[in-house]
Amino acid sequence: MSERTGEHRHAITLTVNGVLREAAVPARRLLSDCLRHDLGLTGTHVGCEHGVCGACTVLLDGEPVRSCLTFAVTVDGHEITTVEGLAERGELSPVQRAFSECHGLQCGFCTPGFLCTVTAFLRDNRTPTDEEVLEAVSGNLCRCTGYQNIIKAVHRAAEIQAEESG
Amino acid sequence: MLRPDGTLKVTGEFAYSSDLWLDGMLWGATLRSPHPSAWIRSVDVGPALAMPGVFAVLTHEDVPGEKFYGLEHKDQPVLAIDQVRYQGEAVALVAADHPETARRAAAAIVVDYEVREAVVDARRAAFDPSCPPVHAHGNLVRHQPVRVGSTFDAPVVVTGEYEVGMQDQAFLGPESGLAVPGEDGGVDLYVATQWLHVDQDQVAPCLALPKEKVRLSLAGVGGAFGAREDLSMQIHASMLALRTGKPVKIVYGREESFFGHVHRHPARMRYEHGATADGRLVYVRAEIVLDGGAYCSSSPAVVGNAASLGVGPYEVGNVWIDAYGVYTNNPPCGAMRGFGAVQACYAYESQMDRLAEACGLSPVEVRIRNAVSQGSKLATGQIVDTPAPLADMLRELEAMPGPGEPSAARDLRSLPGGVAQTTHGEGVRRGVGYGVGIKNICFSEGFDDYSTARVRVELLGGEPHVLVHTAAAEVGQGLITIKAQIARTELGIDKVTIAPADTSVGSAGSSSASRQSYVTGGAVKATCEAVRERLDRMRAGHPELTLEELLELYGPVEETREYRHRPTTPMDPLTGQGDSHVQLALCVHRAVVDVDVELGLVKVVELAAVQDVGRILNPLALEGQIHGGTAQGLGLALMEEIQVRDGKVLNPSFTDYLIPTILDMPPMRLSILENPDPHAPYGLRGAGEPPTLSSTPAVAAAVRAATGLDLPRVPIRPEDIALVPAAG
Ligand code: FES
Ligand code: FES
Numbered sequence: 001m002s003e004r005t006g007e008h009r010h011a012i013t014l015t016v017n018g019v020l021r022e023a024a025v026p027a028r029r030l031l032s033d034c035l036r037h038d039l040g041l042t043g044t045h046v047g048c049e050h051g052v053c054g055a056c057t058v059l060l061d062g063e064p065v066r067s068c069l070t071f072a073v074t075v076d077g078h079e080i081t082t083v084e085g086l087a088e089r090g091e092l093s094p095v096q097r098a099f100s101e102c103h104g105l106q107c108g109f110c111t112p113g114f115l116c117t118v119t120a121f122l123r124d125n126r127t128p129t130d131e132e133v134l135e136a137v138s139g140n141l142c143r144c145t146g147y148q149n150i151i152k153a154v155h156r157a158a159e160i161q162a163e164e165s166g
Numbered sequence: 167m168l169r170p171d172g173t174l175k176v177t178g179e180f181a182y183s184s185d186l187w188l189d190g191m192l193w194g195a196t197l198r199s200p201h202p203s204a205w206i207r208s209v210d211v212g213p214a215l216a217m218p219g220v221f222a223v224l225t226h227e228d229v230p231g232e233k234f235y236g237l238e239h240k241d242q243p244v245l246a247i248d249q250v251r252y253q254g255e256a257v258a259l260v261a262a263d264h265p266e267t268a269r270r271a272a273a274a275i276v277v278d279y280e281v282r283e284a285v286v287d288a289r290r291a292a293f294d295p296s297c298p299p300v301h302a303h304g305n306l307v308r309h310q311p312v313r314v315g316s317t318f319d320a321p322v323v324v325t326g327e328y329e330v331g332m333q334d335q336a337f338l339g340p341e342s343g344l345a346v347p348g349e350d351g352g353v354d355l356y357v358a359t360q361w362l363h364v365d366q367d368q369v370a371p372c373l374a375l376p377k378e379k380v381r382l383s384l385a386g387v388g389g390a391f392g393a394r395e396d397l398s399m400q401i402h403a404s405m406l407a408l409r410t411g412k413p414v415k416i417v418y419g420r421e422e423s424f425f426g427h428v429h430r431h432p433a434r435m436r437y438e439h440g441a442t443a444d445g446r447l448v449y450v451r452a453e454i455v456l457d458g459g460a461y462c463s464s465s466p467a468v469v470g471n472a473a474s475l476g477v478g479p480y481e482v483g484n485v486w487i488d489a490y491g492v493y494t495n496n497p498p499c500g501a502m503r504g505f506g507a508v509q510a511c512y513a514y515e516s517q518m519d520r521l522a523e524a525c526g527l528s529p530v531e532v533r534i535r536n537a538v539s540q541g542s543k544l545a546t547g548q549i550v551d552t553p554a555p556l557a558d559m560l561r562e563l564e565a566m567p568g569p570g571e572p573s574a575a576r577d578l579r580s581l582p583g584g585v586a587q588t589t590h591g592e593g594v595r596r597g598v599g600y601g602v603g604i605k606n607i608c609f610s611e612g613f614d615d616y617s618t619a620r621v622r623v624e625l626l627g628g629e630p631h632v633l634v635h636t637a638a639a640e641v642g643q644g645l646i647t648i649k650a651q652i653a654r655t656e657l658g659i660d661k662v663t664i665a666p667a668d669t670s671v672g673s674a675g676s677s678s679a680s681r682q683s684y685v686t687g688g689a690v691k692a693t694c695e696a697v698r699e700r701l702d703r704m705r706a707g708h709p710e711l712t713l714e715e716l717l718e719l720y721g722p723v724e725e726t727r728e729y730r731h732r733p734t735t736p737m738d739p740l741t742g743q744g745d746s747h748v749q750l751a752l753c754v755h756r757a758v759v760d761v762d763v764e765l766g767l768v769k770v771v772e773l774a775a776v777q778d779v780g781r782i783l784n785p786l787a788l789e790g791q792i793h794g795g796t797a798q799g800l801g802l803a804l805m806e807e808i809q810v811r812d813g814k815v816l817n818p819s820f821t822d823y824l825i826p827t828i829l830d831m832p833p834m835r836l837s838i839l840e841n842p843d844p845h846a847p848y849g850l851r852g853a854g855e856p857p858t859l860s861s862t863p864a865v866a867a868a869v870r871a872a873t874g875l876d877l878p879r880v881p882i883r884p885e886d887i888a889l890v891p892a893a894g
Pocket of ligand 2: 109
């Protein structure tokens with residue numbers, strides 16, 4: 001995609017889902033646009049561009065961040081995990097399986113953000129209470145599900161995780 | 167059974183309309199009017215065209231064919247012609263090689279507007295003859311009266327005026343799509359929509375193309391809820407693609423999305439209920455004014471629902487309803503989950519609570535005394551000829567266990583306001599409320615509302631395989647799972663693939679009015695039956711052969727069928743009488759809320775619901791529909807409103823337009839009943855909309871119970887609770 005803004009471009013290197021990726025981006029390029037447009041990883045969704053909906057959540061060095069509020073140049077040299085990187089060796093992760101099994105999605109537009117948020121959450125808290133689950137995903141909006149099955153999916157993911165590591 | 171699209175959706179591979187990409191494609195941008203009402207003196211596209219990277223700049227003069235489109239009336243210009251009628255109306259289009267360039271070029275177009283008075287008051291538009299006309303044919307879109315009986319006095323009379331704010335569907339995936347010019351001079355359009363064929367019907371004439379040259383395919387849909395019934399970027403992207411000879415992608419941002427689709431009609435309603443001293447309804451009078459905004463969209467159908475369902479699921483011998491849909495210079499309104507019925511439901515349920523109080527009855531008892539049942543007559547004269555066990559549903563709901571009393575030592579975070587709580591809950595009061603809703607399923611009033619399915623059975627890799635092809639839009643509701651289940655059940659073949667939805671098969675009608683399980687489910691069932699008959703005939707000739715051997719011998723078996731539900735009739739224009747509805751569905755809700763009466767904050771503690779779905783096809787998907795519909799009703803009760811002042815939207819972002827988060831949505835208790843409808847496939851009843859109706863009045867009633875306030879308007883804002891001058 002050519003741009004005629006005459007803006008200076010910065011060469012950045014990111015490790016995305018374990019793969020070294022390079023891009024040349026203007027300083028104001030959002031990480032969400034960099035992932036979706038420059039790197040072709042459209043699994044990260046943009047629902048509001050304002051940091052409200054959480055659909056664009058990715059993991060930056062393992063921690064959830066809003067990619068729509070992050071400039072790509074600021075994460076030069078860092079590790080990014082997107083929804084495309086959650087499955088391991090072609091096998092769905094416990095969180096992915098649980099969302100699919102428990103019907104924790106309908107249109108699925110919010111799902112990548114939830115999956116990234118929950119993946120980090122369950123890594124740090126393997127046996128969460130109901131309240132902890134609610135708080136953990138309170139920054140992600142879903143318009144379809146009314147959240148009931150998302151709560152179930154998070155608990156189910158914790159279960160699968162425990163079964164598989166136990 | 168898992169969703170067939172579930173794995174793609176959790177791996178990020180599912181291609182939403184915003185994810186489409188072709189090498190060399192251009193990006194479209196839309197210039198929109200900043201004014202709700204203005205003449206356009208001139209448009210100068212020169213500065214935009216002069217920008218490097220810009221391939222085309224188009225105005226109404228470039229529309230190749232018909233200049234107007236619309237769902238029910240073609241009253242909306244593809245691009246504004248000499249005037250604009252709402253803030254956000256599309257005026258010009260740009261295609262450029264980068265989205266930023268396209269946006270900047272659109273901003274460089276110079277439009278000279280002459281601002282004029284905006285009509286922003288729907289009651290004035292309806293009743294004041296001196297109100298300027300928004301369209302040459304006046305401001306009335308539809309007036310539907312309902313007239314039954316002649317007794318309009320009673321021992322107990324309760325009246326009320328109610329208002330419903332403008333709700334947004336707020337799907338998470340904004341409008342987007344890709345138009346690709348075809349070698350035959352036509353266009354291939356990949357788009358997120360609710361009804362491919364009605365899009366095709368509207369797009370083709372505007373492009374001056376025969377329908378078969380406008381081919382639509384469904385791209386991944388990030389939620390719909392009615393907002394994708396009307397066109398958004400379809401004609402625009404196609405025009406740019408045809409003009410430039412290149413693929414053109416248009417993606418709305420969130421702010422543009424607020425201007426890019428219709429919303430739920432705001433309503434102003436006056437109700438009068440007359441009853442005997444023991445709470446039996448004698449009459450209902452109602453005036454319902456629905457603000458349709460600048461263009462017609464589906465306003466006539468919205469008015470029809472509000473009128474025909476305006477008294478709710480209650481038996482009443484005398485009815486006088488006038489429902490109006492009007493044009494104003496406010497944002498256009500059209501379809502949103504439960505349309506027409508949602509607005510009326512909030513008002514008639516508020517009235518039932520007032521009646522209960524006036525008669526000294528409980529809210530549940532007054533509803534039971536008036537509840538419809540099988541054999542009852544609706545206000546339209548239509549007989550309820552299928553099970554409608556409303557009284558039993560209410561009894562069951564009332565008997566369901568509740569959340570229990572709040573414990574004294576509770577976590578402050580569980581109080582209204584959550585972590586933002588500034589008190590220790592001294593002002594928190596609990597309230598319980600009930601709501602009942604009735605929704606028509608499928609398209610009403612004589613519409614030829616069919617769906618088409620093509621089913622093919624063939625050998626793939628030596629195994630029998632079913633391919634199901636329809637044009638029905640999967641918008642998240644889970645129709646794709648239902649279609650696969652039906653094919654598997656009807657044909658007894660395990661391997662089923664759902665072909666992508668497109669216009670190369672006949673119309674499936676809209677993914678709205680909770681109709682797809684019924685109509686497209688019915689079409690898939692009927693087509694599978696036809697396939698099965700052919701297989702049976704083949705088998706009769708060769709009883710010794712297996713299915714594999716038969717398919718080997720005869721080749722693939724393919725059938726296409728249309729399915730129609732029973733016919734309906736229009737409403738009489740003067741009396742509203744007629745068998746206008748196909749199917750009626752009931753849902754009842756109980757809400758328990760905590761209200762901090764000093765801060766005006768509400769926390770919904772629990773929502774319980776009883777819904778009759780006729781027959782459960784997929785329990786998980788069904789519960790998901792009830793949860794999601796309930797959440798949207800909660801949103802309308804407490805937080806969701808597009809605020810419009812002088813025709814301008816004040817809050818077009820998710821920062822300022824609030825939708826429920828997981829902390830706003832309480833745990834739900836559901837009881838799902840299966841009283842089959844003998845007219846429907848498998849006895850099922852559409853399920854997506856009814857919960858959106860009844861949750862709103864239930865929450866509002868619970869807040870009233872906690873505060874003792876009238877609260878005649880939703881959404882209920884903190885100031886409506888905390889800043890009310892003391893009575894007396
Ligand atoms: S798109 Fe980033 S939070 Fe909504
Ligand atoms: S599944 Fe549609 S927004 Fe969450």
